[in-house]
Amino acid sequence: MTIDLPLARPDLTWAVTTNDNAKSAEERDAILADPGFGNHFTDHMVDVCWSARGGWHRPRVSPYGPIPLDPAAAVLHYAQEVFEGMKAYRHGDGSIWTFRPYENAARMQRSARRMALPELPSDYFIDSLKQLIAVDGAWVPSADGTSLYLRPFMFAKEAFLGVRPAQKVGYYVIASPAGAYFTGGVQPVNIWLSTDYARAGKGGTGAAKTGGNYASSLLPQAEAYEKGCQQVLFLDEGEYLEELGGMNIVLVRRDGTLVTPESDTILEGITRDSILQLASDRGHTVERRRVTITEWRDGVASSEIVGAFACGTAAVVVPIGRLLAEDFEIVHSGPAADELALSLRAELTGIQYGRVEDRHGWMQRLDA
Ligand SMILES: *Cc1c(COP(=O)(O)O)cnc(C)c1O
Numbered sequence: 001m002t003i004d005l006p007l008a009r010p011d012l013t014w015a016v017t018t019n020d021n022a023k024s025a026e027e028r029d030a031i032l033a034d035p036g037f038g039n040h041f042t043d044h045m046v047d048v049c050w051s052a053r054g055g056w057h058r059p060r061v062s063p064y065g066p067i068p069l070d071p072a073a074a075v076l077h078y079a080q081e082v083f084e085g086m087k088a089y090r091h092g093d094g095s096i097w098t099f100r101p102y103e104n105a106a107r108m109q110r111s112a113r114r115m116a117l118p119e120l121p122s123d124y125f126i127d128s129l130k131q132l133i134a135v136d137g138a139w140v141p142s143a144d145g146t147s148l149y150l151r152p153f154m155f156a157k158e159a160f161l162g163v164r165p166a167q168k169v170g171y172y173v174i175a176s177p178a179g180a181y182f183t184g185g186v187q188p189v190n191i192w193l194s195t196d197y198a199r200a201g202k203g204g205t206g207a208a209k210t211g212g213n214y215a216s217s218l219l220p221q222a223e224a225y226e227k228g229c230q231q232v233l234f235l236d237e238g239e240y241l242e243e244l245g246g247m248n249i250v251l252v253r254r255d256g257t258l259v260t261p262e263s264d265t266i267l268e269g270i271t272r273d274s275i276l277q278l279a280s281d282r283g284h285t286v287e288r289r290r291v292t293i294t295e296w297r298d299g300v301a302s303s304e305i306v307g308a309f310a311c312g313t314a315a316v317v318v319p320i321g322r323l324l325a326e327d328f329e330i331v332h333s334g335p336a337a338d339e340l341a342l343s344l345r346a347e348l349t350g351i352q353y354g355r356v357e358d359r360h361g362w363m364q365r366l367d368a
Contacts, residue, residue, distance in 0.1 A: 014131050019043040019063035025138070032141040035177035037314065038149070042136040046128045046152075046173035050118045053167075059124075061131050064174065070159035074166040079212045080156035082111040085313050087147040087178065088133060088366055090140045091354035096133055096367040098150070099352050101126050103270045108152065111208040116165035117154055126364070128152065128173050133366040136175060145180030145349070149314070181315045186342060188321030188332075189310065191244065192224035192232045193293070195326060199234035199245055199265075206242070206265035213267075217245035229324055231310065236265055241291045247312035248272040249320070251296060252337035254306050255285075262288040271311040275344050277360065296323075300330050307337020317345035 022043035023031070031040045041064050048059045075081050084104045089097050105122035112119050129150060133140070140148040152173045156166030197220040200206025205213060217232065224232040233249065234242045241261045243249055248269040251259045258279050260272060276286045299305030308320040319338040323330040332338075350356030351363065 014059045014061060014127075016061040016131070016135065017063065018135060021063065028138060032139070032143075032146075032177055035141065035146070035179045037178050037181070038176050040177055042132070042139040042148070042175045042177075044132060044135045045175075046132050046171075048120075048124070048128065048171040050169040050171065051167060056118075056120070056124065056171075059128070059131075061135055067170070067172070069157060072159040072161055074156035074158050074160060077161060078156070078163065079210070079215070080115055080117060080166055081153065081211045082108060082115050082117060082155075083151060083153035083209055083211065084108050085209075086129075086150045086152075087313060087352070088129075088140050088150055088175070089147050089352050089354070090142045093354075094142075095354075095365060096137055096140050097352075097354065097363045097365050098129060099364075100270050100274065100362045101129060101364050103273075104152070107209060107268070107270070108154070111210060112154060114205060114208040115210055117156070118169055120154065120171055125152065128171070130366050132173050132175055137367050139175060139177055141177055141179075143180070144353075145182075147178050149176045149178040151176065178314075186318060186345065188319040188338060189231055190229040190322045190324060191310075191320055192220075192227045192229035193323055193325035194220040194223065194232045194234055195238065196220070196223075197234075198236070199242060200236070202236075202265060204265065206263075207267060209267055214245070221245065227324055233323065235293060236263055239292050239294075241293060241296065242266050243269075244310050244312075247310040247315065247318070249308060249310055250275070251291065251299070251305055252307045252309070252340060253299070254304055256283075256340070257285040257287060259287045259289070259291055261291050263290065269312055271313055271316060271348070274348055274362065275311055275317060278344055278347050279340075293325075297328065297330055300332065306334050307332045307341070309337070309341035316349060317341050 043064055044061050045064045046061055050056050086104050105125035109119040154171045157170045158166035158168035220232045231244045233244055236242050243266050280286050309317055311317045319341045351358050
């Protein structure tokens with residue numbers, strides 16, 4: 001069945017082809033009862049083409065499935081790719097919402113610019129999410145802490161081995177139901193300090209949400225696991241705190257001041273920005289500046305720094321219990337910083353699930 005729905009721009013319409021092999025309500029409910037993270041996908045996907053000649057065209061919602069790709073497609077050789085990560089939340093009245101999607105749209109445009117990909121207009125971006133929710137809304141779970149993870153992405157699909165920006169690109173959105181990240185309470189994580197490997201360098205792609213940054217983080221991440229840590233912290237110039245490779249970091253001072261690294265080699269998280277806004281609303285001072293690993297070490301030794309937390313869409317906010325390095329470790333023991341992190345986490349998730357007033361106008365409805 002193919003039906004046409006209007007897109008934000010009147011000259012483009014969405015062609016919607018529903019999936020004849022969609023999961024039954026029973027199969028879907030069984031998955032939603034214990035989705036894990038990134039294991040299961042909904043029945044449909046969004047697919048929009050771009051070419052240097054024709055711009056954005058052929059917006060489609062189709063059955064979820066493999067993407068036909070020429071073996072010479074540029075992304076497979078030169079990694080010309082960007083992505084986003086966000087969540088759809090079901091509110092108590094059944095309605096479906098997402099959090100600050102215009103920020104994700106703008107960040108995808110910045111990432112695309114850096115990777116020489118075309119910039120998808122924000123209204124297309126938001127529309128693509130709404131189109132997917134229109135057919136797959138039943139996949140948004142309703143249990144506490146669960147959500148439908150939305151993964152917009154774009155890559156170079158032109159078949160050409162010469163090195164230049166591709167003239168054919170595809171934009172897609174897939175969705176994957178996500179369980180509550182932490183069952184039985186949020187546990188502090190241990191972090192490994194990577195000194196042999198860097199995530200990004202000045203003028204590089206650290207500020208873009210692009211797959212290559214993740215590819216280069218996998219080896220240090222494996223090293224972290226070997227050391228008994230769940231995450232890895234990267235430094236800039238062997239000295240300045242950057243981020244965890246998928247989550248941003250915030251230090252907590254004794255007086256409640258929050259300190260977070262500022263650098264053009266960091267991916268600017270929307271979770272971090274929101275948490276810092278909520279903290280600032282509560283009267284906390286927020287410092288965005290360069291922070292050295294020595295400042296953190298000395299600060300903990302003198303009790304000037306009482307804790308740290310990591311934040312990102314997937315895990316929201318997680319206290320950092322311990323930082324392990326080759327020749328030293330930093331241990332946070334007092335509860336104050338963890339309590340602050342968890343209380344900010346509760347306020348943020350309260351807004352996302354519609355239980356706390358959205359005074360900044362962050363929520364956008366997707367199913368209307
Ligand atoms: C996505 C991402 C984050 C977190 O960003 P949010 O918008 O908070 O989800 C942090 N670091 C990297 C490298 C990322 O890709």
